Amino acid sequence: PLLTPSYILTFQFLSWCPSFANVSPRSTIIRPLDEPFKDYLESDGILVPDGSDDVSVNLLSKTTAKTTTPIL
Structure with missing residues (x-):
């Protein structure tokens, strides 16, 4: 697939x-x-990209098999 x-x-x-x-x-x-x-994460080899904290709050959610609840 095209990237x-x-x-x-x-x-x-x-x-x-x-x-x-x-x-x-x-x-x-x-x-x-x-x-x-x-x-700590980066010392363990996990990359935390710049700007990753800029995700809009309304895009974050707690998802279960039956419901999706916004995290505030």
Whole structure:
């Protein structure tokens, strides 16, 4: 497949989680990440991209197999 922005965005958690909520472990989006926690993640090899804290609040949600509830 072509690596278009829209294709790459389908790999984001919020893109696939609602479809697989009934077979996925329960997850929580933590935001904003403080600098010591980002440093901890990055020291373990996890990349936290610049701008990842800028996701609109209304796009974040707590998804279960039956409901989607905004996280505020």
